[in-house]
Amino acid sequence: MATFHIEGGHKLAGELHPQGAKNEALEVICATLLTTEQVTISNIPEIRDVLKLIEILTELGVKVNRVQKGMYLFQADQLDMHYLQSEQFAQQATSLRGSIMIIGPLLARFGQAYIPQPGGDKIGRRRLDTHFVGLQKLGAQFNYDPDKHFYHVETEKLLGAYMLLDEASVTGTANILMAATLAEGTTTIYNAACEPYLQQLSNMLVAMGAKIDGIGSNLLRIEGVSELKGCKHTILPDMIEVGSFIGLAAMTSSEITIPNAGVNHLGIIPDSFKRLGIQLNIQGDSIHIPAQDSYEIETFIDGSIMTIADAPWPGLTPDLLSIFLVIATQAKGSVLIHQKMFESRLFFVDKLIDMGAQIILCDPHRATVIGQNKKHQLKGTTMSSPDIRAGVALLIAALSAQGESKIYNIEQIDRGYEGIDQRLNSIGAKIERVD
Ligand SMILES: CC(=O)N[C@H]1[C@@H](OP(=O)(O)OP(=O)(O)OC[C@H]2O[C@@H](n3ccc(=O)[nH]c3=O)[C@H](O)[C@@H]2O)O[C@H](CO)[C@@H](O)[C@@H]1O
């Protein structure tokens, strides 16, 4: 397991370019399985989870050609479905969440798919019911082998249907949407998730010949077509990375510019940072964050303590709450961080408390943060990265802290952030990667 050694307390200055969005990449790479024709995808982040998914597709028989950094050609014209029953597949697929999204396309094209319980962040229970109930509504038979933790779906053919999802699951909506593009007849998905990842996936499917109405809303209507063709697609900047960089600038009192931030696709994210008192100047598609020695958390209009809570899009993404939490530790004022979706994502606050932050973990979903207005700097410590976003939140804390810190298990950070140490070192951070 690799480790980051961090010398904290240095101001950073310069530009940080966001990578392509991890969660969009995982969706659109799976969508290449829907056609025999060639699909070109640009701005693919070359991070662990995405590279593992590409490896799975390659083993499955997809011809993958890396044209240049971030730009890949995929052609799924000859697949080996036996691979899905191999031990190797079982091992690979369990290492990331995104692998679950191969089942919708495979079911639609080949009438069957297998998948082991997928991996991803250990941030609470992560059920798959929405995926399978949706596919069953399209006519699939579903089997689960509890001993092997293996899911199997099969069908003679998929038929369009109406469905009201029990929750707006991001990867669940992606799976059902992809399957529905090749189903016979019309599918209506109500309570669909509509994150930019899904809007982008829908736009790509339309470019491939799919018929989809309601893109960007929670009501999708898909008229099935008999086949899809190739296309070219470019992945948006990663909004979670953009948010992480804003948090980094605020915590380290640094002046940072984020070019090509995809500002039209950030939804409520910039305003949520502003509610914590962080200044952001949006200039075209760039975000400039000035060096701030202090930022003050707003109260609600009635004077009560601010709450930052997650919600399905267009609400605030849960993937940024760890970042909001860490920057609140040095704000002026108090805030309640309410992580509604995941059950085990706030436990990393123990480490921040060790570093001197004032946080009360009320229960697994809620933490009250009493900001210290940068009067008491955090102190470096030794910690381990429990998941991607907590890992980056701890990295930001360590960079702002007095003294040295060590973060173990940085593979978790590498799952979602490409060469984060090199990129931050290029603007003045002091991070050493020790293998
Ligand atoms: C590979 C990928 O794309 N991963 C993202 C995807 O995961 P993923 O698609 O796995 O997450 P889901 O959207 O299915 O659900 C996430 C969690 O939120 C809960 N839930 C979801 C919807 C809802 O209306 N109410 C509710 O409580 C679920 O029970 C679950 O605990 O979406 C999550 C939620 O944005 C993100 O954190 C993950 O980064």
Ligand SMILES: C=C(OP(=O)(O)O)C(=O)O
């Ligand atoms: C929870 C996340 O990822 P995954 O769903 O891939 O575990 C995340 O990106 O914050």
